[in-house]
Amino acid sequence: MSRAAIGASELLRLDAVSMHYGSGENSVTALSGVDLSVRRGELVAIMGASGSGKSTLLTIAGGLVTPTSGEVIVDGEWLRDASPKRMAAIRRRTLGFVFQDFNLVPALTAHENVSLPLELDGWKTGKARRAALDALRLVELEDRASHFPDDLSGGQQQRVAIARAVVGGRSLILADEPTGALDSQTGELVLRMLRTRIDEGAGGILVTHDPRHAAWADRIVFLRDGRVVDESRRDDPTALLGARA
Numbered sequence: 001m002s003r004a005a006i007g008a009s010e011l012l013r014l015d016a017v018s019m020h021y022g023s024g025e026n027s028v029t030a031l032s033g034v035d036l037s038v039r040r041g042e043l044v045a046i047m048g049a050s051g052s053g054k055s056t057l058l059t060i061a062g063g064l065v066t067p068t069s070g071e072v073i074v075d076g077e078w079l080r081d082a083s084p085k086r087m088a089a090i091r092r093r094t095l096g097f098v099f100q101d102f103n104l105v106p107a108l109t110a111h112e113n114v115s116l117p118l119e120l121d122g123w124k125t126g127k128a129r130r131a132a133l134d135a136l137r138l139v140e141l142e143d144r145a146s147h148f149p150d151d152l153s154g155g156q157q158q159r160v161a162i163a164r165a166v167v168g169g170r171s172l173i174l175a176d177e178p179t180g181a182l183d184s185q186t187g188e189l190v191l192r193m194l195r196t197r198i199d200e201g202a203g204g205i206l207v208t209h210d211p212r213h214a215a216w217a218d219r220i221v222f223l224r225d226g227r228v229v230d231e232s233r234r235d236d237p238t239a240l241l242g243a244r245a
């Protein structure tokens with residue numbers, strides 16, 4: 001693929017990505033020739049049965065795992081060419097992860113949890129704290145900044161996790177079942193916050209089992225046995241219904 005072919009609005013591209021775990025007789029094919037693109041302002045849902053490769057796709061997109069073959073391009077950078085130092089910088093500055101179990105540090109306030117990645121990245125404390133407060137404002141939790149995770153509801157904790165994922169201008173949000181531990185009303189609130197951030201110019205992948213949650217995405221990509229078997233757009237409800245049937 002020509003490097004010039006990557007558009008400025010394209011935050012993520014997976015090009016013919018395959019992933020095999022193990023070797024020989026015990027080898028498991030988790031992904032097989034997957035192509036995927038995520039643009040700014042676009043949320044892509046990934047659906048598929050357990051074991052279809054959703055989490056593997058997310059960890060590869062986030063540079064946590066190198067695929068067996070194929071290319072991963074994040075915000076114009078070929079991850080295969082990135083040095084470990086550069087890779088760490090891309091993870092800190094461009095990528096934000098949101099997990100099902102929030103992953104907040106219990107001994108730190110909401111404000112400190114959000115500013116921590118920036119401080120680890122060398123930001124001055126004052127600047128990092130101001131950026132963290134801006135991110136908490138985005139998820140409407142500015143007034144809970146000094147609370148510890150234990151003093152926040154599950155939905156509030158997940159909103160802190162979203163703030164931490166986008167703080168400092170990170171643009172690609174990778175969310176793995178971010179509503180799994182929440183009741184449906186709170187889960188919807190969290191998805192609305194995620195959607196707002198995407199509409200402001202980030203891009204994202206949402207791994208989910210729930211079609212109601214996938215409906216927040218612009219596109220749904222269906223995986224089966226590590227392959228993309230179908231794709232539906234939100235503006236094409238007939239295709240969506242057909243694909244889910």
Ligand SMILES: Nc1ncnc2c1ncn2[C@@H]1O[C@H](COP(=O)(O)OP(=O)(O)OP(=O)(O)O)[C@@H](O)[C@H]1O
Pocket residue numbers: 021022028029030048049050051052053054055056057
């Ligand atoms: N570290 C690993 N070592 C070996 N096999 C693995 C590893 N991680 C995943 N697999 C296998 O790769 C395949 C895809 O797994 P993956 O976790 O990506 O699927 P998934 O769609 O996210 O599943 P779930 O919905 O249950 O989380 C499965 O067969 C799984 O057993």
